[in-house]
Amino acid sequence: MKAPSHRLLAMFRGENEGFLKVSIEPEEQQAIESLNRIFVKSSNESSHLVAEAVKDAYKRLLQPSIETEYRQMAKEKADAEAIRVFAENLRQLLMMPPLGQKTVLAIDPGFRSGCKLVILDRQGRLLHNETIYPHPPQSEVKQSVSKIQNLVKAYKVEAIAIGNGTAGRETENLVRRIPFDTDLIALMVNESGASVYSASAVAREEFPEYDVTVRGSVSIGRRLMDPLSELVKIDPKSIGVGQYQHDVNQTMLQKSLEAVVESCVNKVGVELNTASKQLLTYVSGVGPVLAGKIVEYRDKNGMFKTREQLKKVPRLGDKVFEQAAGFLRIRESENPLDASAVHPESYPIVMQMAKKAGCSVAELISNDELRKKIRLEEFITDKVGMPTLTDIMDELSKPGRDPRQKFELFEFDKNVNSMDDLRPGMILDGLVTNITAFGAFVDIGVHQDGLIHVSQLADKYVKDPNTIVKLNQKVRVKVLEVDKERRRIQLSMKNVE
Numbered sequence: 001m002k003a004p005s006h007r008l009l010a011m012f013r014g015e016n017e018g019f020l021k022v023s024i025e026p027e028e029q030q031a032i033e034s035l036n037r038i039f040v041k042s043s044n045e046s047s048h049l050v051a052e053a054v055k056d057a058y059k060r061l062l063q064p065s066i067e068t069e070y071r072q073m074a075k076e077k078a079d080a081e082a083i084r085v086f087a088e089n090l091r092q093l094l095m096m097p098p099l100g101q102k103t104v105l106a107i108d109p110g111f112r113s114g115c116k117l118v119i120l121d122r123q124g125r126l127l128h129n130e131t132i133y134p135h136p137p138q139s140e141v142k143q144s145v146s147k148i149q150n151l152v153k154a155y156k157v158e159a160i161a162i163g164n165g166t167a168g169r170e171t172e173n174l175v176r177r178i179p180f181d182t183d184l185i186a187l188m189v190n191e192s193g194a195s196v197y198s199a200s201a202v203a204r205e206e207f208p209e210y211d212v213t214v215r216g217s218v219s220i221g222r223r224l225m226d227p228l229s230e231l232v233k234i235d236p237k238s239i240g241v242g243q244y245q246h247d248v249n250q251t252m253l254q255k256s257l258e259a260v261v262e263s264c265v266n267k268v269g270v271e272l273n274t275a276s277k278q279l280l281t282y283v284s285g286v287g288p289v290l291a292g293k294i295v296e297y298r299d300k301n302g303m304f305k306t307r308e309q310l311k312k313v314p315r316l317g318d319k320v321f322e323q324a325a326g327f328l329r330i331r332e333s334e335n336p337l338d339a340s341a342v343h344p345e346s347y348p349i350v351m352q353m354a355k356k357a358g359c360s361v362a363e364l365i366s367n368d369e370l371r372k373k374i375r376l377e378e379f380i381t382d383k384v385g386m387p388t389l390t391d392i393m394d395e396l397s398k399p400g401r402d403p404r405q406k407f408e409l410f411e412f413d414k415n416v417n418s419m420d421d422l423r424p425g426m427i428l429d430g431l432v433t434n435i436t437a438f439g440a441f442v443d444i445g446v447h448q449d450g451l452i453h454v455s456q457l458a459d460k461y462v463k464d465p466n467t468i469v470k471l472n473q474k475v476r477v478k479v480l481e482v483d484k485e486r487r488r489i490q491l492s493m494k495n496v497e
Helices: 005-016 028-039 045-094 141-155 168-177 194-198 201-206 212-225 227-231 250-268 277-281 287-301 307-312 318-327 344-357 361-366 368-372 386-397
Strands: 104-108 115-120 126-132 159-163 185-189 427-436 439-443 450-453 474-483 488-492
Touching (some): 005 045, 028 045, 045 227, 045 250, 104 141, 104 212, 115 141, 115 212, 141 168, 159 168, 159 212, 168 185, 194 201, 194 212, 212 227, 227 250, 277 287, 307 318, 344 361, 450 474
Parallel strands (some): 159 185, 450 488
Antiparallel strands (some): 439 450, 474 488
């Protein structure tokens, strides 16, 4: 079967919805001739009966069996490829650069229902919310501008996050025209899945007294500050980076996505004193029950001062501590190693290194010259080999450093706000929002993502779009075609300077 996985899944979906009939079978005459060569041994009356039996057996039994088997094999192969694409997209999305701890004004834009504003402090806690109506039909522009200015001044806002949904570009243009007394950044944020979160049990538990519009605005602001911490609260299938995710084997998909989330969470590390229950759930060895126990203990006893204090959490035994401790960080700990990925089991080794260098652990971490004097072979034991010692030394050189890339500002073309502004041949900057087997979707700021077909990604044959682009990557594209009726935009990265 030569059909690519995404096309096969599309055909199966069409069949399930009653628009297509899909059959998989070899060329009938050729198949029967092959069987005759095996079973028809002579040329007489009985051989004619055997030939008739072969034909009947093929049509009635063998061909349906072949089709069933090939369907299953083809579906499994297509599912595996679609799940691989989805998992890679999810990994890239979760590892997007965070803005960091800033006081944020988040805006969930809208026309008739207005724009919901929320103020979040540096820890992502909700401080204030209200609604403005700067767009038609109300068009209360002056009042809206005044409210935004007052909120920015009163709460010392450092960044403004604007959802990229309905009225997103209009709201962004409004915000960029407002004169502020301080320097701040205003950014569009992909709000895919925010509505799913706002109506979820997790959101109701966090904000029981607020409606879904306020919760959605909070999600938009928090995913600017730290995408990983916020996106783990949403079912990955609702984030909008998949390919036929509802048509594939759901058990395989769920296992794959959970593994990706856990891998990303553990790679980045989790701040123990600010992490939500949902984020702690994905730390190795923890799970939902223990995550709840950790949060309960923190709420009752105050912030954790050391990693060792984790052992006081009910039901968190030595085995779980051994698995989880290295992925949990305490920035303000009494022990500087608690802010690093160095596991508590290795603390004595670091202390020996510091003693050998004649300094404290904190000085060993901060002084590169002191670390260079350490001879790792002196610390090899039956339980600790050179690879472990090398990892420890690498971590001491960058304790607790976030492995995600540095945050970069991005702005869409100010003259392009809707599909009516697009013309073939235009060169625009955009952000990759989804990657599939047949190409990549790019947001160019017009409420409708454009498609770069795999054949338009580069001036060479491209088998896997992930080798050319990554999720949230900034790309420069050329507009090839604009179909307003079907709301389709064709883009290209070929011959774009």
